[in-house]
Structures are given as C-alpha cells and as structure tokens.
Amino acid sequence: MTIEYFEAVLLVLSVSLLAYIASKKLTRRSTPAVEQYCLIYKLKVSNPEASERLNSLILERSRRSKASYTVLLSYKSGDTGALLLICGGRTEVFLESEIFESIVASTLSHVRAEKAGTSTPEAYQLVNRLSSLADSGSRLRPPTLQTSKTTSQYGIVRLGSRIDTPIPIPVYLNREDIEGHIGVFGSTGSGKSTTLRKISLELRRSGFRVIMLDWTGEHASYFSRLGWAVLEPKSIGLPIDTLLASPLSRQVLVDILSGALGLSEPQSFLLARVLEESKPGNLIDLISNIASWPEQSNWDREVKRALYRKIELLKYFSNKYSIPRGDLYIIDLSRIPSVRLRKAYALIFITSMYYKARSGMRSQSTMIVIDEAHNLFLGESSIMEEILSESRKYNLHVLYATQSPSIIQTRIFLNTNTKIIHALRSQKDKQVIQQAMSLEDSKLAILDKLARGEALVQSPTISEPILVKIDAGF
Ligand SMILES: Nc1ncnc2c1ncn2[C@@H]1O[C@H](COP(=O)(O)OP(=O)(O)OP(=O)(O)O)[C@@H](O)[C@H]1O
Ligand SMILES: [Mg+2]
Incomplete structure (x- = not known):
C-alpha cells in the first residue's frame, strides 16, 4: 500500500479522465470562458481500493453531468490524494457538487472530499501554479492533457x-x-x-x-x-449473382435454397447440376435454364417441375439487385x-x-x-x-x-x-x-x-x- 501505488492508480485514471475532459474543451492553461465557474475539492484517499472506486465515480459523473471534471494530482509525503475541479455553468456546478458529495459520503468511507475554493480565478491560478511546479520537476504532477478521442480509452x-x-x-x-x-x-x-x-x-x-x-x-x-x-x-x-459466380459459392447456394425452400434430395441434386452445367449469370437465367432442362423420364419431369415451382418463387424479388x-x-x-x-x-x-x-x-x-x-x-x-x-x-x-x-x-x-x-x-x-x-x-x-x-x-x-x-x- 505505498504512495507509488496510489500514484499509479490515480495517474492512469486521471489521464484517461483528462482525455475525456479535453473533448469538452476545458484546457489546462487557457482562460476559462466568462460563464465558466469552478469548484475545487481536495480529495484525501486512505486506501487503494477506495481510490479506484473514486476514480470510477469521477469518470461516471463526468459522463453523466453537464459540468466537467478535472483531476489534478498532488502528492506530498504523508498526504495522498488529489485535487478535483468541477467546472461549468454556476447552477450545473452546484447541482453536480451536491450529487458528488452525497455519493462520496454515502458510498466511499475511505475518501474525504473538502471544498477548497469556489471561484474561477482561484481555480485557474491553482491549476497554473501546479503546472509550473510540475515543469520545475517537483512532485506535483498535473497530467498532460491528451486530445485523443475518448472512445479509444474506454471502448467503442x-x-x-x-x-x-x-x-x-x-x-x-x-x-x-x-x-x-x-x-x-x-x-x-x-x-x-x-x-x-x-x-x-x-x-x-x-x-x-x-x-x-x-x-x-x-x-x-x-x-x-x-x-x-x-x-x-x-x-x-x-443478391444471387455473387453466389452464381464460382463453383464453391454455387454449392453454398444449393445448400441455402435446399434448406430454406425445402428441396428434396433429387431436387437439390438437379439444381446443383443445372448450376454447374449451364452456369446461369442471374436469377432469370437460372429459372429459364431449369425450365428448359432435358427430361429423360417421367421421374425427371416431376423432379424438374417441382424444383421449378420452388425456385420460381424467387421471382418475387426484382431481377436486378441494386446495392443499397x-x-x-x-x-x-x-x-x-x-x-x-x-x-x-x-x-x-x-x-x-x-x-x-x-x-x-x-x-x-x-x-x-x-x-x-x-x-x-x-x-x-x-x-x-x-x-x-x-x-x-x-x-x-x-x-x-x-x-x-x-x-x-x-x-x-x-x-x-x-x-x-x-x-x-x-x-x-x-x-x-x-x-x-x-x-x-x-x-x-x-x-x-x-x-x-x-x-x-x-x-x-x-x-x-x-x-x-x-x-x-x-
Ligand atoms: N435496457 C432496458 N431498460 C429498460 N427497459 C427495457 C430495456 N430493455 C428492454 N426494456 C423493455 O422491456 C420490454 C421488452 O424489450 P424487448 O422487446 O427489447 O425484449 P425482447 O427480449 O426482444 O422480447 P421478444 O423476445 O419479445 O422479442 C420493452 O417494453 C422494453 O422497453
Ligand atoms: Mg425482440
């Protein structure tokens, strides 16, 4: 349970979160829009599991809420935690802060969330101070903003x-x-x-x-x-033409039509022969090739006519397939x-x-x-x-x-x-x-x-x- 462990967990999740926030156009060093209002929280976390759950909560709220969340890391010896900013329109921020505080109080017993400031200039001064400390190699490390799409972080x-x-x-x-x-x-x-x-x-x-x-x-x-x-x-x-094009796909077509239209064994066999020997290029050719297939016996005639009646049903569809x-x-x-x-x-x-x-x-x-x-x-x-x-x-x-x-x-x-x-x-x-x-x-x-x-x-x-x-x- 070292400070490094907390750091790792918070850093990874905070970076992901910042990518999300980046998409909401809140940038670290820029001056916020006039109507932008921020609340600052100091978060103290006393065990690693709680820190993971806290991050999940922040991710979840930042997706659901109209207000945006920014997490800034702040580690000092003997004190593990993070600084959190909730920014947006004044009403949204107050509403969101109430939701956030009440979820933390009721479900995260190892997390303390203290309000540390409420005004925009104050919040941004703090962000900038942390940034400059980070640049000078201090342990204060605000993560860099990423501009990649959020979906790649979380899934599609x-x-x-x-x-x-x-x-x-x-x-x-x-x-x-x-x-x-x-x-x-x-x-x-x-x-x-x-x-x-x-x-x-x-x-x-x-x-x-x-x-x-x-x-x-x-x-x-x-x-x-x-x-x-x-x-x-x-x-x-x-789209039958695609399946008429090769011996393999013609065989697949026989299987599909046999099953779907309920062809008997002799009817499937005859269909396979017509396809292989006459190689029709489209549905109409296929139907007419079956009709003109030579009959050598009464049995042949019956099989052929039964096959014809079933395949002819496909005429219901327009002859020419137009790709949507x-x-x-x-x-x-x-x-x-x-x-x-x-x-x-x-x-x-x-x-x-x-x-x-x-x-x-x-x-x-x-x-x-x-x-x-x-x-x-x-x-x-x-x-x-x-x-x-x-x-x-x-x-x-x-x-x-x-x-x-x-x-x-x-x-x-x-x-x-x-x-x-x-x-x-x-x-x-x-x-x-x-x-x-x-x-x-x-x-x-x-x-x-x-x-x-x-x-x-x-x-x-x-x-x-x-x-x-x-x-x-x-
Ligand atoms: N994720 C959900 N949240 C809230 N309501 C849901 C959800 N999924 C389904 N419902 C509701 O449950 C009912 C049944 O949903 P659906 O038609 O999707 O079920 P189904 O499993 O496809 O049913 P069937 O087997 O009859 O096709 C619908 O009234 C739908 O609004
Ligand atoms: Mg259904």
Whole structure:
C-alpha cells in the first residue's frame, strides 16, 4: 500500500479522465470562458481500493453531468490524494457538487472530499501554479492533457452500467469484443431487441457500417424515425449473382435454397447440376435454364417441375439487385410474405456480403445485425458457421439475438466471443449458457432473476462475467 501505488492508480485514471475532459474543451492553461465557474475539492484517499472506486465515480459523473471534471494530482509525503475541479455553468456546478458529495459520503468511507475554493480565478491560478511546479520537476504532477478521442480509452460501445458494484461503473465493449461477434440471449421480453438497437446505434456513432436484417419489422419503425433507410427486399432485389459466380459459392447456394425452400434430395441434386452445367449469370437465367432442362423420364419431369415451382418463387424479388447506398440501413424482411422466402433472402444476402468481403470489395468495418437469429441458424447452419468463424478477417462482423441459445450450433457459439445474457428461464437454455461461459452455479442462478434490460456480460476483455444494466435511454 505505498504512495507509488496510489500514484499509479490515480495517474492512469486521471489521464484517461483528462482525455475525456479535453473533448469538452476545458484546457489546462487557457482562460476559462466568462460563464465558466469552478469548484475545487481536495480529495484525501486512505486506501487503494477506495481510490479506484473514486476514480470510477469521477469518470461516471463526468459522463453523466453537464459540468466537467478535472483531476489534478498532488502528492506530498504523508498526504495522498488529489485535487478535483468541477467546472461549468454556476447552477450545473452546484447541482453536480451536491450529487458528488452525497455519493462520496454515502458510498466511499475511505475518501474525504473538502471544498477548497469556489471561484474561477482561484481555480485557474491553482491549476497554473501546479503546472509550473510540475515543469520545475517537483512532485506535483498535473497530467498532460491528451486530445485523443475518448472512445479509444474506454471502448467503442457503451453498453450501460454495472449493477454488481457499490457504485454504477460504466461498461464498454471495445473493438476486440465487437470484432469477435456478439450474441444476445434471453427469454421473451427480457430486452434483447432493445440491446441490439443500443449497440447498433453506438456502432454507427463509431463509424461502423450497420446493416440490420429485421425479421419482424419492429426495428424498421423505430429506426426510420431516426433517419435510417428502411429498405424493402422486393425492390432492392436478391443478391444471387455473387453466389452464381464460382463453383464453391454455387454449392453454398444449393445448400441455402435446399434448406430454406425445402428441396428434396433429387431436387437439390438437379439444381446443383443445372448450376454447374449451364452456369446461369442471374436469377432469370437460372429459372429459364431449369425450365428448359432435358427430361429423360417421367421421374425427371416431376423432379424438374417441382424444383421449378420452388425456385420460381424467387421471382418475387426484382431481377436486378441494386446495392443499397449508405452505411446504415434496415432490410425489412417482414414485408416478404412467405417465411421460407424470407429465410432464403436473408441467408443469400448475408452470404453474398461475406463473399464480397472475402474478395476484398469492402474494407469498412461492417456489422450485420440479426434479431430472431434462430430463424436463420436453425437447420442449414453450415454457412452461418463458416461466416462466424471466418468473416472477422474480412472486417465483417455479426451481432445477433435469439431466445433459444440451445438451438445454436456449438461452432457458432464458440465463435461468438462476446455474450450478453438477459433473463433466461428455460433449464435447457441455461445449461447451454453455463457450459459456453463456464459459469459458476451462483451466477447461473442469477439469470432467472434478472429484470428487463439487465444482463450478464462476458467478452474477450471482460473475462469474468459481470452484471450490467443496459442503457436504454438512447
Ligand atoms: N435496457 C432496458 N431498460 C429498460 N427497459 C427495457 C430495456 N430493455 C428492454 N426494456 C423493455 O422491456 C420490454 C421488452 O424489450 P424487448 O422487446 O427489447 O425484449 P425482447 O427480449 O426482444 O422480447 P421478444 O423476445 O419479445 O422479442 C420493452 O417494453 C422494453 O422497453
Ligand atoms: Mg425482440
């Protein structure tokens, strides 16, 4: 418990905090704006754990409050602590100081916060005095301001706040958590779709391209109010041409259509032959090549006609696929009247994005968002398995939600590095989650009791699962 330890903890967190404050345009040596008002606190900290919790509190308040926080370090022998400035409009500062003092008094028994001054010139004189002492090599060390973006310090996606700590500590997912795909699980009504929307918006803010496949249409109405483009599959067309281009992708197309449209073995076999031998370049060619395929027996004729009837359903979509413009859009799958066709469309769309990403046609980080993912993952999962294990190399990532983790294939699970588990009630689903996350029984028992929007979160950077209240105020 040395002074160096306190110093290290406070220094690291204060530097992060200052980066945040820098973005609020409070600079160390500049004269504050006329209306700027500052309160100065002397903080005395008597144990390292308290100093970490104090820093979390300051970070949290500086995000929530309109007032800005600046921490200046001040270490003298026998006296460990920090100087804190809360600045902003006079009313904001007074309000914030009351909140800050009352949280410190009620939750941080090893911290003393004393007001040390209240006026702007006084505060800034102090800042400048500390700066000049630091420059002359004294132990007083105000950290240098950083101008880097705050997100890199804390992560890209702000999920919400921890509910398993005495004070609510903000929780972020960083790039590594996001790029390894995100799975959101939970019983009906537990908050999955809300969490998907929250993460989608945060990703968008961080420059990701976000494409949401909206199975039920509930997200379309929400996001259209925010100005996201809502697209109808019928008019943008089916991106089948990408999959017709190579033997490998043609085989994947056979698998997708066999599963989604319910082709029998002979029908799948015939489809594979037509694709390989006639190499159609687009949907219309494919349909007419099936129609003109030679028939050698009655049996052939029946297989061919049945196949034709099923593939012809794809004519529902416009022949020409027009690549949607823009970097954020919702594809409203609920407009497709048949569930089989909806599934075929979604799988072809995702697979075609994957092949395009593989061929280097897209380098911008893209997130495909899939709600009600069991509709796509059930059955012909092999392409989804491949996408989840390979796509991150090509800057393509998946964020999905499902109420039925027990029907997700193990390989998909293993390749979902970030797991957000809302309330789960089915015993079978809980067992799957327990295995996948190596959860202790005590953590598993919590899953029954979570309220809406609360979740257990585990990710590459959050190795021990933590309890989080997802922030729905967006
Ligand atoms: N983080 C949250 N904070 C507050 N309320 C929430 C939160 N998440 C969800 N809710 C509320 O809970 C209800 C259900 O949310 P949501 O539709 O997201 O759940 P779901 O798991 O997707 O349900 P379903 O299985 O029916 O699709 C909604 O009324 C929503 O406003
Ligand atoms: Mg939902």
